[in-house]
Amino acid sequence: MNVHTFQLGGNAAEVYEAQKVSAIFRPLAESILRQVRVHPDDRILDVACGTGIVLRTIAARIPEFTRLAGVDLNAGMLEVARKLSTEANIECEWHQGDVAALPFDPGEFSLCFCQQGLQYFPDKPAALTSIRRVLPPGGRLVLSVWSEISPLFAAMGEALKTHVGDEAAARAVAPFAFRDGQAIEELLESAGFLINKALKITINRIMEPAEVSFPREMAGSPNADEVAKLNPEILANIVTDMKNSLTKYARAEGFVIPQTSHLYLCTKSRA
Template identity: 40%
Template sequence: MQNEGAIAMTQHHHGKTYRGSAPENYERYFVPAIGAPAARGLVAIAALRPGERALDVACGTGVVARLASEAVGPAGTVAGLDVNPGMLAVARSTAPPGQAIEWHEASAEAIPLPDASFDVVLCQMGLQFVPDKHAALSEMRRVLAPGGRLILNVPGPTPQLFTVMAEALARHIGADTAGFVNQVFSLHDTAEIHDLIGGAGFQDVSVRAETQSLRLPPPEEFLWQYVHSTPLAGAVAQVDDERRDSLERDVAAQWQALVEDRTLVLQVRMVVATARN
């Protein structure tokens, strides 16, 4: 998901126009459908109290940071960190003016913030993308005060809906496009996640998995919304209309089995981990 911020394009699919950069579309489409429901669950588990200091790692367009800011109130502080400047630009422009969230462009593997400066570290659907997960978790622990909490989530294994999409992308667009979808769902083994968090020195590690059911827009809309919200937009822009049409026909036909009342239903397993410094 790096360096996608500069790519802005206009494409028409099925009478609908998709414009804007991937981060803008991520906030417009992905966040309401998937990011916000997941973030509400994550922030509820964090049980933030007024006045606490929270850091949202791999904050993207900032959905978790905004909810955290509401929960800690004006006496608290919230910071968001992400490696992608395009995501951060949307985060900056989306946060309500009353929420004084600080945004930092950096990798989770090297957090440019002082030791023991937060009560809570949150990380939603981000750790799977970080190459050095041990370094990222060690950094999260370093910036937590003694007794501070870590709450993170990661989705996976790949839901059927995304397996269909990844296979169709590989067939119609290019073999390498499926890699992105698979990376999104690459970290989901509860024992592995437990070991990673414990290995970074955290205490009281708890890892649970639960399957959620999310209602998405109709198939042809969700396909293009997702593509235009992610690095897939660049690859899909490089093929001709005919190939994009065959991708859509293939995916929509297979997704019919997942449609209820004209909406596509995503069954996704989410692993939620909590720990203490």
């Protein structure tokens, strides 16, 4: 497991799809797509595509496309993406690779999405330069990155720090480690993107009771291995600590916890 690149092992990609995509990444994709004009003649690339939710959401809105392609480092994520697009009859290419070395020609795509990927790229300028290369001048980039630590993961990080250790705690909040809007804007501009619109989007995660949803959340994360090894008493203590930190978000049927993202709508500058 790798803290920095959101690598999942075992059946974690399936758990990711079943739990996290429905709870957060699908609503986020839907919300982002309400801000973006997508045309049937767009050639669309989704980098760090995971299990492919962005492309599936696009395909559900516009049935015919010139080209849909996804790239991700993780073979397990791509396997789930391929299976789901085949089942849904969506014609889509899935490529395993590093965003910093995209296997495409210059200007091959007109519109690129990167949903919650930038924070994991070890060389962010190289990643953005690589994305820029595969767009034509005026080509669009739609980029989202969490803008603050979600209360759910702050609580999880604290509980893991107490009961498991610093490394597990750091892994829990790694998705939020790169969230400074000014730093992201500087990165985009110095990679040759013009920011046409910057906004924030909040998704309210609806969670089942803590005893069910909190262990499941950890089982679909890069902490899956550590959590699987815990004895039931320690796991119960983690859940109790998280519940105590999250009382503000408790509802009769579980929890409703906000998670907020930056969204940047950019174009490749001509210079």
